[in-house]
Amino acid sequence: MEQNILDLFPAASTDLIRFNLYLSIGFVGVTLGIFSIILFSRWRDGVRYARRRKVEQDIQGFLTSYLFDDQTDKEAILVFTEQFTQKRVQRHIVLENLVSLHKNLIGESADKLRNLYCQSGLESYSRQKLYASSWHEIAQGINELANMGVRKYSELIRAFINHPHPTLRSEAQVALLKLETNAPFSFLDDLREPLLDWQQLQLARATSKSKFLSIPNFERWLGKSEESIVIFCLRMIASYGQHSAADGILSLLQHPAAKIREEAIITLRQLNTHEAVPSLINMFTNESTDIQLEILKAVPAIGDQQSIPFFEQVLGFENRRLQLAAARALCQSGQEGQNKVLAIKNDPEHALQQLAATALSYKA
């Protein structure tokens, strides 16, 4: 007699089939729902795009006439407030355009735009964002206020420099740098969170783009306990050629953190601090390979031919990376150093013949 596997559990059989059926219908329903969302979102994106273009055209037309025609500010601001700042979506697009245009202007035009921003209520709209619960909205508010150069809220913004969200922290730091032109890096005194490489990059970029910034002496933060702040300051010292910080940097060669010692060596090389050579040679033996390699890059760049015996000594080490770096250092140490490497290259019996050839070709 023919059987089937679920005949043993007739109740379960129908229940399972019903379960499968209902679930399948559910899945089909969800699939159709997702498909509808796809279609709807495509339609909505199209509508939003058309609306955005229309608002952008209008706002650009308005701003051109506002900046260059003889319309009085008061009239124009009234028209602007009524036409462009009443609806949320419109306000968002207007703010984007206004901020972007302001970034590219200086002088009277920039002041006029800032006046429009403040008088039309957009400034208070940006300020309100600072009290929002989402980090994203707060960051947007900070970004708008900073780019429009509204300085009066810098203390409010300062409260976010240690916020748990890194993007918000970064926006707050860059904003303070833009707004507090007399002491742009004063927030470093209060910073407790690490300054991530990405944030350092943003700060460096904002510094280089700002024309009115008074660059501080970064040596003053070299004693901070947060390593990333010290590393950032070392990089900035190198970027702005702050030779007066040499003593502070030299003291960092004894720092317990390897990363800081490594960055200090790089900075000394970039600053061409000749007096660092004896310290660098002294610390060589006790360092990790990575730091030793940095020393072998720094010493030939800032030293003179007196370091040649040191490089020759390293050539005798067993670590091939150090040997190659030492040979390269010799090549960079004038004719005498080059002749020594050349002699090794021309000696077919020498164990380092190929390494010498590599070092010479690197120089070429």
Add this chain to the structure above:
Amino acid sequence: MITESMGQFISYTAVFFNHLILVYAIGISASYVLLAAMSARAMKQYKARNSFVDYRTILASKFSPSVSLIAPAYNESMTIVDNVRSLLALHYNSYEVIIVNDGSKDNTLALLIEAYELEKIDLLPDNQIKTKPVRGIYKAKNPAYHKLVVVDKENGGKADALNVGINVSENKLIACIDVDCVLESDSLLKLVKPFMEEKTPVIATGGVIRIANSCVIEDGRLVKVDVPEKFIPRVQVLEYFRAFLMGRMAWAHVNGLLLISGAFGMFDKATVVKAGGYNHNTVGEDMELLVRMRRMLYEEKKPCKVAFIPDPLCWTEAPQTWDILNKQRNRWTRGTAETLLLHRKMILNKRYGILGLVSLPMWVLFEWLAPLIEFFGLLFFCILAILGYANWLYFFSFLGLVYSFAIMVSVFAILFEERSYQQYKRPKHMLKLVFTALLEPFVYHPVTVWAAVKGNYDLLTGKKSWGEMTRAGFTQKKN
């Protein structure tokens, strides 16, 4: 003749397996739903964070890290010159391109020497990882190509070629790519960022790989995106959506990612070297390397992170014939199984955190074993049907359930693409993909299941080959 007691035994066994399969199906479906939810959250966070990013900041900064781009080449004479040109034109301020000619039998090296005015130089690679001998290293005489280094070596396979590239590289970050991939011009900028923005050290980053079949490529650059005309690569578009946008994004969100695609990924060189570089003895060298790196750091109790970004960074040509697809999936199965077996010590071992307790067990259950369970389940059902023990009503209801779930997941993956980067802009494209999703479970899926079963068999019998991957080449723009 089947006796009554034997029949009862078969029935009980069948019921047991039936329930087991049901539980397994619920488990795998729940994992998909969970991954999709996590991925949606991760994607939302990424887009919010990225709304403040101006990648030109990295481009212009002296603070940005230098990168070595390593591309192994084996018999690539058809496309090598164009591909290298596109690699040299990426938007990044400090990088070198290292092409490793892995003992090509054609004129790949000669073409490179001629096109880029290369000359042999005395350069001793830093042999931190053991490899097959290097025959020569070439650099361009023309300063316009100063970023290019070409290494000629004896044939040793992709893993060996990548290891040579790592030995020659000068920078702390390395990006390993397939030379026939087309990279987006800002791909390095985007891959570098996670290394700079995390408190926990990042050891690797990957991005979304896209299918380039039917797209138009001009001078090694993607100029027009289109949905593949052929069915097989079109299904792979859906597969890649599911794998990258829904899977890897979610795994990276909980720091449980085990695989950065070999087509394009960026690594911290020091960690790669310390882990011993790519393994020559597996065909899944990309997954194996990452698992080994993470295992090493877990054992050293050093926290690390593997990041993933949802931006489309790299376009690759997918197999477009059943035969090549079979070979590729066979290899992927062997690679996965080899890695899981090599690192079996980590599975369900709390010492390895989320990797040991969640990622690896899920890979075993839902990646490695899924096709085997499916295959043997079907085989078992066929036997039951022949013996007259099948409940056809239940079978069809279960089939309907699985089919409707599969379609739902695919359509959900399309929604992810729509709401993230919408590379396929025309409504026609989206409809084509939905139609493909309807056919996939019956036309395409059985082939990949069979390839996986065959891959497991080949693993048992000790097959090690990669399987020849013939490529049709990209669509070139007509002038």
